[in-house]
Amino acid sequence: MKNTDNVIEIKNLWVGYDHEMVLQDINLSVKPTDFIGLIGPNGGGKTTLLKTILGLIQPKRGSIRIMGKPLKESRCQMGYVPQIVSMDRLFPIRVWEVVQMGMLGCRKPLRRISNAEKEVVWETLKRVDLSGKEYKAIGDLSVGQRQRVYIARALATNPEILLLDEPTANIDPQVAANIYQMLEEINHTISIIMVSHDMNAVSTYVKSIGCLNRKFYYHGTKEITHEMTQAMYNCPVDLIAHGIPHRVLAKHNNKGAGHD
Numbered sequence: 001m002k003n004t005d006n007v008i009e010i011k012n013l014w015v016g017y018d019h020e021m022v023l024q025d026i027n028l029s030v031k032p033t034d035f036i037g038l039i040g041p042n043g044g045g046k047t048t049l050l051k052t053i054l055g056l057i058q059p060k061r062g063s064i065r066i067m068g069k070p071l072k073e074s075r076c077q078m079g080y081v082p083q084i085v086s087m088d089r090l091f092p093i094r095v096w097e098v099v100q101m102g103m104l105g106c107r108k109p110l111r112r113i114s115n116a117e118k119e120v121v122w123e124t125l126k127r128v129d130l131s132g133k134e135y136k137a138i139g140d141l142s143v144g145q146r147q148r149v150y151i152a153r154a155l156a157t158n159p160e161i162l163l164l165d166e167p168t169a170n171i172d173p174q175v176a177a178n179i180y181q182m183l184e185e186i187n188h189t190i191s192i193i194m195v196s197h198d199m200n201a202v203s204t205y206v207k208s209i210g211c212l213n214r215k216f217y218y219h220g221t222k223e224i225t226h227e228m229t230q231a232m233y234n235c236p237v238d239l240i241a242h243g244i245p246h247r248v249l250a251k252h253n254n255k256g257a258g259h260d
Contacts, residue, residue, distance in 0.1 A: 005067070005068055006029045006030060006031055006068075007030050007031065007032055007034075007066065007067055007160050007161055007191045008028065008029070008030035008053065008064070008065070008066055008161065008191070008193075009028075009029055009030075009063075009064070009065045009068075010026055010027060010028040010029075010053075010062070010063070010064050011027055011062055011063050011064075012025055012026075012027065012061060012062040012063070013025070013026040013027070013052070013059050013061070013062035013063070013064065014026075014059060014060045014061040014062055015045070015048055015049075015052050015057060015059045015060060016060050021060070021214070022045045022048050022214060023045045023048060023049060023052070023059075023212075023214060023216075024214050024215050025062075025215065026049065026062070026212075026215075026216045027216070028210070028216065028218060030161070030191055030193065031191070032160075032191055033187060033188065033189070033190070033191055034191045034192070034193075034207060034208065035183075035184075035187045035191070035192045035194070035205070035206045035207040035208070036192070036193045036194070036206060036207070036208050036209070036210055036218075037194055037196055037201075037202035037203075037205075037206035037208070037209045037210070038193060038194065038195045038196070038209075038210055038211075038212055039195075039196065039197070039199070039202060039209060039210070039211050039212075039224075039228070039232065040211050040212040040213045040231070040232055041213055041232055044212050044213040044214060044232075045212050045213070045214055046165070046195045046212050047083060047165055047195065049212060050080070050163045050165055050193070050195065052064065053066075053071075053078070053163060053193075054071075054075070054078060054080055054163065055071040055072065055075060066078065066160075066161070067160060075105065075106075076105070076106035076157050076159070077157075077159050077160045077161060078159050078160070078161045078162075078163060079102070079153075079154030079155050079156075079157065079159040079161070079162045079163070079190075080154055080162075080163045080164075080165075081147075081150050081151055081153075081154050081162075081163070081164045081165065081167055082165050083165040083166045083169065083195070091139065092137060093137065093138055094134070094135050094136065094137060094138065095125070095130065095133050095134055095135070095136050095137075095138055095141070095149055096121050096122075096125070096134040096135065098138055098149050098150075098152075098153055099121050099124055099125060099149060099152045099153050099156050100113060100117070100121055100156065101153055101156075102152075102153035102154060102155070102156030102157060103117060103120075103156050103157055106157045120156060120158070121134075121156065122134065124152045124155050124156055125152055127152070127155065127186070128148040128149075128151055128152045128155070128182060129148065129182065130145065130148055130149065130152065133145065142175075143170065143171055143172075143175075144171050144172065144175035144176075144178070144179065147167060147168070147171060147179060148179065148182070151164075151167070151179075151182075151183075151186075155186070155190075159190065160190065160191060161190065161191045161192075161193070162183075162186065162190050162191070162192045162193075163192075163193050163194075164183075164192065164193070164194040164195065164196075165195045166195055166196060166197065167179060167183075167194065167196070168180070168196070168198060168201065169197075176198070176201065177201075180201050180204070180205045181205075183205065184205055187207075192206075194206065203222065203224075206222065207222065208220050208221055208222055209221070209222050209223070209224055209228075211224070211227075211228035211231050211232055213231040213232060215231070217231050
């Protein structure tokens with residue numbers, strides 16, 4: 001990392017559509033090589049938060065700074081893998097061309113790709129374990145391999161931050177585990193915020209967990225607190241991470257009320 005300051009600083013963020021506030025007074029500091037798992041119910045604002053960090057949605061109030069700079073000056077320091085990537089599997093586009101597309105917003109338009117940029121594409125594909133697949137049509141790849149291509153596309157600008165929205169949705173559990181292990185390696189040099197409903201993965205691979213249900217509940221640890229479960233389900237939950245050999249919930253009684 002270039003410095004030890006926060007790579008993302010969100011203060012008093014409010015985001016809404018028309019007259020409905022989807023995100024309410026969000027505050028978050030993300031440090032270099034953080035790996036934050038973002039959980040919460042559908043409609044709680046998780047995707048909206050990622051898009052706001054990217055500058056795709058304008059907040060009503062509050063501020064976001066990336067590497068100490070305003071969003072408009074720092075877009076190329078972030079990579080993004082959306083939840084759903086629409087693609088015609090018959091469209092004749094090769095893997096290296098998809099990865100190269102990640103550079104388009106961060107280079108001069110109409111300029112031919114340089115040899116140095118081609119080298120970045122090859123190295124990025126190597127990083128996601130797709131060496132030798134450069135000239136394959138993306139429609140010929142497996143679902144897991146295509147997801148690795150989209151992660152490579154997000155990494156093509158050598159970002160400081162990687163934002164992932166349900167990166168293993170509809171992927172076989174063993175393939176998903178391989179992707180999470182790859183993300184662990186990437187996290188050695190890149191900060192990651194990952195939205196996921198896969199509680200096993202979240203409790204196993206991330207460094208800290210936050211719950212977003214319009215308001216944000218985050219303590220900088222992997223513990224899923226009573227406050228978070230109330231925000232997610234509005235009822236007591238004894239154990240979430242089924243099959244994981246360690247407890248991720250703090251002890252609590254059933255009499256506690258939810259927090260605002």
